[in-house]
Amino acid sequence: MSVNKILIKGGHVIDPSKGRNAKADLLVEGNEIAAIGDHLSVEGAEVIDAAGCTVTPGFVDLHVHLREPGFEYKEDIASGTRAAARGGFTSVVCMPNTSPVIDDETGVRFVLDRAARDGVVRVYPAGAVTKGQKGQEIAEMGLMARAGARMFSDDGLPVISARVMSTALTYSTMFGVPISTHEEDPSLAGDGAVNFGRISTLMGLPGMPEEAETIMIARDLELCRRVGGHLHIGHVSTARSIELIAAAKADGVSVTCEVTPHHLTLTEDLVKESGYDTNTKMKPPLRTEADRRALIVALRDGIIDVVATDHAPHSFDDKDKEYTFADNGITGLETAFALLHDRLVLPGDISLDRLIECLTTAPARIIGIDGGTLCEGAAADIAILNTDQEWAVNPGKFASKGRNTPLVGWSLTGKVDTVLVDGRIVLRGGELTC
Template identity: 45%
Template sequence: MRDETAIAIRGVRVIDPYRHIDSEQEEVWVVNGRIAPEPIKNLEAKVIDARGLWLVPRLLDMHVHFREPGQTWKETIATGSRAAAHGGITAVAVMPNTVPVTDTPELVEWVQMRGRAMGLVDVLPLGAVSVGSQGQELADLGRMHESGARGFSDDGKPVASARLMRAALSYAKSLGSVIIDHAEDPSLSEGALLHEGRMAHRMGLSAVPEVSEASMVWRDVLLAGLTGGALHIAHISAQDSLEALAYAKAKGYAVTAEVAPHHLLLTESVLEQWGYDPVTKVNPPLRPEKTRQALIAAVAKGLIGVMASDHAPHHADEKAQPYTDAPFGISGLETVVSSLITALIAPGHLTPLKGFELMTTGPDQVLGLRYPGLCAGAPADLALIDPERRWRVDPQDFYSLGHNTPLSGMTLIGQPLFTMVNGRFSMREGEVVDAGISQVS
């Protein structure tokens, strides 16, 4: 027993969507990296007094951009991993729009290996749908799948060709994998900087209507029906896209969707509050209040089963450019869990158990993962959250290299205090604890 490391988490409320459990005043033991079957007598343990806290299993953010290889001034796998740990996240799926694009098995393996070397978060690579995400030629999904790619996406760009999307869905089906859809009709969105509405008219800037997204969602829902392939709609943000989702559900198609926190917390009117600062520039753009309400209702109904940050960090100098030139994107890993609580759980749209499905069983199902929940023998991947704590977002406190977020200055409800991966704290009381097994850049 001497070599064993044991941690006892006392008085905690366990919210475990994997086992449909929400119970108060629990005592959870972690021994040698795993959840122990019961409190262990005669074993010295580090005790965490977790009264008033929530214990949730393995939070997965299935849509993040870590920018490595190629744009390491924006983010690296190391800094992104730290941001994840700080945000209470234990697993991330990383988008392949790196430089070069992750479109080969070698790059898929490399990303995975870099993630493991950091040891702070389970880095799940996604591969590109098309070679170089150029939308011309299907990438080698089969070999990337064998190398550990958890799904495929040309995210950042749509798959403009219906023929290519059809082929991708069929190919993914044969692999038991999924196509993640950045749904946007480029002929409608080209040059657009924001949502086609009140703010765009006032600013006189080129804008995109919701139809750009919704028409592509409809097309791809129909292709999912045609092929039987699994389709996941990324960052859904249009009212008519929700109609397409409902249609897919009624037809029994393998279609799922995710919503980004900023589309639930903010509307286009923040552009005015921010004095047209490009910190609000994101794709898909912030929408009007009516759309925000429709998205919340769709989550509450179970039509949308995933929340993902679409963490898109950029350097401050890039975001300091004029609205026309600044890149799209919000740095979201360190606010996503609090956003989930603030937007959905605290106002009562979802119970905590239902709410955390959006970052556990929901994305697991999309990516074909099988974490068992916090049962005896399971790897101790978990987060401890103070659900009452109100905190003001200050991007200077982020571990991410990207400090670009229009949530800056907002008060959010609920804050992750501890993150644990394989029984080891990756974040403790707000401080990231590096694994110390690799050189960190």
């Protein structure tokens, strides 16, 4: 039986795992990358003309809400993985704040089975740190790791008990799986709906102060310093968070962290400008311009390791409420690359090379998967990007069930054109093939 061959010709290849940033052809045979080089030509191969495009490893997202089981009206594994493919993502970590919470082996197996049946990209379940995400009793982390959990998180909620967090970090060493955190002190966060400061005062909305985030980050860095383990700080949003993490890293604390596309490109001013659009409501909230600038510099300098979308789809009704009562979060998978390319790469705030690293090689390394590389013999998880193509964000066309984005109608330059997962074309010309 002959193997399926695909030749991606004439693209500009960026592979941060190999420091490659040059024009090259790429040959896929079956589910593997068979060769990479100049002027490859292969009998019987399907040719994809990538001239003028950028060819990268498929993106890896460490923070996605697929909502299944329990909230399939917001998203499910079928729709969420298609949204991922549309955005260039070939691997996603899905958060366990489902119903029921993914806090045991059965839950992890359920997600993996469903992903094998309905998914079009690779799905790596995150297991909960505590039973039922109640913050009290540690979950069966060992059994979940054995069943395939690649991360642990109580995301959506903080781990209130420092003792439980300390134990979780100890276990993270034993199982080689990072603990991803949602850093929020509830006594300070209260019912805060926006960043505490100028906009909350102007608009009369309850504010969430930056200390709600930084105090918990400081605590977890101290715990990690003591007990070790791999602490991965989710969605950092303030300049002060960066200072704390930079200092800990300089001391050799084993911490990594992520930032979302929206915290890198939007600020609290959008809450006002949009006229209370609940699609500007998220946790952590959009912050100030000074915070945003600090996040960009930290991403450029490597203090922030990865970009993760925190893709948080909701139904129309979940968001169609008074600002303070609306659910938190926005969709992110289908707009992430375009938004970052348009708002950060084109103005020269960050290089395309560094952005791709933060979307591929760096996140793959954090969860210890084989993705994020185009080296020969690796699984053929590939994204082909058209960095010149301009398009307007139209949620009506999303593959995600979530339409909740503040970017409606925004014109962005940079589009994901073609995506291969395990050697199979799942997106072509920006359209899903499955």
